[in-house]
Amino acid sequence: MGIKDLLRFMKPYILPIHIQRYAGKRVGIDAYSWLHKGAYSCSMELCLDTDGKKKLRYIDYFMHRISLLQHYEIIPVVVLDGGNMPCKAATGDERHRKRKANFDAAMVKLKEGNVGAATELFQRAVSVTSSMAHQLIQVLKSENVEFIVAPYEADAQLAYLSSLNLEQGGIAAVITEDSDLLAYGCKAVIFKMDRYGKGEELILDNVFQAVDQKPSFQNFDQKLFTAMCVLAGCDFLPSVPGVGISRAHGFISKYQSAERVLSVLKTKKGKLVPDDYSSSFMEAVSVFQYARVYDVDAKKLKHLKPLSQDLLNLPVDQLEFLGPDLSPSVAAAIAEGSVDPMTMEAFNRFSVSKRELKTPVRSFKEQDTRSSFLVCSLPENVEKIELKRTADEAMIDPETVLKEVKYSKQDSDLHKLVLQPNKDQHMIMPTSNTSMIPDNNPFKIRKTNEINMEFAEYGLQELEVPFGIKSQAMDVSSSPPNSNEHDCSEDQNKVTFDLSKLDDSEINKDSQKNREKERSESVEEDLVEIQDHVNITTKRVRGAQPRTESFKVKTSCRGSENKKTKINKKSSILNFFHRL
DNA sequence: AGGTTGTTTAGAT
DNA sequence: TAAACAACCT
Numbered sequence: 001m002g003i004k005d006l007l008r009f010m011k012p013y014i015l016p017i018h019i020q021r022y023a024g025k026r027v028g029i030d031a032y033s034w035l036h037k038g039a040y041s042c043s044m045e046l047c048l049d050t051d052g053k054k055k056l057r058y059i060d061y062f063m064h065r066i067s068l069l070q071h072y073e074i075i076p077v078v079v080l081d082g083g084n085m086p087c088k089a090a091t092g093d094e095r096h097r098k099r100k101a102n103f104d105a106a107m108v109k110l111k112e113g114n115v116g117a118a119t120e121l122f123q124r125a126v127s128v129t130s131s132m133a134h135q136l137i138q139v140l141k142s143e144n145v146e147f148i149v150a151p152y153e154a155d156a157q158l159a160y161l162s163s164l165n166l167e168q169g170g171i172a173a174v175i176t177e178d179s180d181l182l183a184y185g186c187k188a189v190i191f192k193m194d195r196y197g198k199g200e201e202l203i204l205d206n207v208f209q210a211v212d213q214k215p216s217f218q219n220f221d222q223k224l225f226t227a228m229c230v231l232a233g234c235d236f237l238p239s240v241p242g243v244g245i246s247r248a249h250g251f252i253s254k255y256q257s258a259e260r261v262l263s264v265l266k267t268k269k270g271k272l273v274p275d276d277y278s279s280s281f282m283e284a285v286s287v288f289q290y291a292r293v294y295d296v297d298a299k300k301l302k303h304l305k306p307l308s309q310d311l312l313n314l315p316v317d318q319l320e321f322l323g324p325d326l327s328p329s330v331a332a333a334i335a336e337g338s339v340d341p342m343t344m345e346a347f348n349r350f351s352v353s354k355r356e357l358k359t360p361v362r363s364f365k366e367q368d369t370r371s372s373f374l375v376c377s378l379p380e381n382v383e384k385i386e387l388k389r390t391a392d393e394a395m396i397d398p399e400t401v402l403k404e405v406k407y408s409k410q411d412s413d414l415h416k417l418v419l420q421p422n423k424d425q426h427m428i429m430p431t432s433n434t435s436m437i438p439d440n441n442p443f444k445i446r447k448t449n450e451i452n453m454e455f456a457e458y459g460l461q462e463l464e465v466p467f468g469i470k471s472q473a474m475d476v477s478s479s480p481p482n483s484n485e486h487d488c489s490e491d492q493n494k495v496t497f498d499l500s501k502l503d504d505s506e507i508n509k510d511s512q513k514n515r516e517k518e519r520s521e522s523v524e525e526d527l528v529e530i531q532d533h534v535n536i537t538t539k540r541v542r543g544a545q546p547r548t549e550s551f552k553v554k555t556s557c558r559g560s561e562n563k564k565t566k567i568n569k570k571s572s573i574l575n576f577f578h579r580l
Numbered sequence: 581a582g583g584t585t586g587t588t589t590a591g592a593t
Numbered sequence: 594t595a596a597a598c599a600a601c602c603t
Contacts, residue, residue: 040593
């Protein structure tokens with residue numbers, strides 16, 4: 001993930017620090033890395049979609065780290081991933097396959113009663129789901145922690161925030177595990193932050209200004225640096241065989257221009273360079289420079305950097321590889337966490353529909369239409385929060401829902417968003433009244449919980465495993481950190497307390513009631529606007545056929561007979577570009 | 581010889 | 594998962 005070998009290569013510029021250094025500053029957090037790490041502590045519960053608190057331990061992990069930052073008087077700004085950009089399908093495909101294999105293996109071990117081995121395998125099978133992200137958002141809201149859901153890549157959003165002044169809502173550094181932040185030009189990045197707040201910091205300006213450091217970037221600017229990153233191989237574009245970070249650096253240093261490097265590359269190793277490498281390369285570099293991000297003040301999308309003249313000369317529809325444009329209301333709804341950025345589904349609306357449309361929703365067994373799973377795919381929280389929003393919308397006619405769902409689908413196609421059915425989720429817990437709603441609707445391809453979709457194959461019985469034993473095994477790993485550098489036990493308690501509220505089915509009734517009231521009106525408006533947008537977008541998509549063709553999602557809500565979800569994974573930036 | 585790529589192993593949670 | 598190691602390529 002990220003730029004191949006970049007961190008190792010940049011080692012001389014990476015220095016150990018403690019986050020204390022950022023006391024009083026705003027610091028951005030790449031939510032994905034903490035969500036992913038946190039998921040390890042409850043991987044089995046997440047994989048099996050168990051009911052109960054333990055499944056939410058990843059929230060504990062996350063909030064513990066938030067508390068840590070707050071303890072040092074750092075203002076955390078959490079940034080979550082939004083819709084899929086030109087994606088990492090090549091690797092995503094592979095990961096999916098591996099995760100599924102691990103999940104299968106884990107289930108076998110579980111059947112054998114080997115909980116330890118199963119747990120280990122589940123850890124390799126977990127992925128971050130949109131349900132988890134949404135769950136986190138609820139807690140962040142209740143804890144008054146600032147957050148933004150990026151329209152597309154969180155990395156781009158973080159880099160954008162890092163380019164702003166404090167008064168503009170900027171951040172002084174970013175905490176992440178992903179080297180892409182450097183390609184995006186993020187000024188200060190902290191990698192590998194541990195539970196005590198120690199981490200490794202890289203300041204980009206130091207890199208460019210350093211005089212006698214080993215890998216020299218004397219004549220580099222940000223654009224050349226980004227070009228080097230792309231050359232070395234990134235998520236958008238694999239490198240030319242035989243070219244790694246070291247040679248990429250060598251080429252850029254020598255020729256001082258991406259164009260020259262490309263032509264040298266072509267003459268040097270012609271056959272190894274794909275025909276379209278140059279154009280893909282330039283576009284990948286453009287994404288790192290000009291990706292679409294959310295402007296919190298203006299409440300609309302903008303570009304990471306003002307577009308170059310070259311790009312300005314292009315027709316607008318050819319800029320979609322930077323992230324398709326979104327109307328301000330949609331962008332804001334996504335950023336604020338009220339709309340699923342993958343499906344563009346207005347949570348509230350569908351939750352209301354689901355609740356009130358008793359007849360069309362029927363029993364879960366009978367659902368195998370697209371609308372069912374969409375209705376089902378609501379994070380349970382949201383539904384509960386919105387329990388009272390109803391009456392007028394409640395009378396939605398099923399046809400309307402279907403239609404809207406269809407639009408959502410096409411809209412997601414437009415955004416390279418794989419509409420992730422999740423249809424089988426309900427099969428996992430058919431006996432649970434409170435959790436009838438499948439709650440993991442992935443934000444990102446690379447984070448999809450494809451595995452979850454396979455769960456149904458195992459049937460419920462097999463999920464009734466000796467959880468007591470498991471619990472013990474897992475408790476070991478997640479005992480509270482005995483920090484001697486600071487005391488965050490209070491924070492810890494605070495988090496736990498809120499968590500238990502969350503866990504309770506009465507969730508948020510108190511704390512969210514007010515917010516609900518506050519938002520009620522604006523949500524209403526947003527919904528209308530969103531619908532408009534979706535309709536407009538849909539038309540556009542219809543015109544541009546190739547795009548819709550690239551995602552074929554076969555879905556079924558049925559439990560046993562058909563749950564293979566085929567997704568045509570041609571979503572590397574390469575393919576994406578070609579379609580434009 | 582240095583770099584890339586594939587494989588193995590230890591560490592994390 | 595990533596760091597360390599080995600083998601292979603330029």
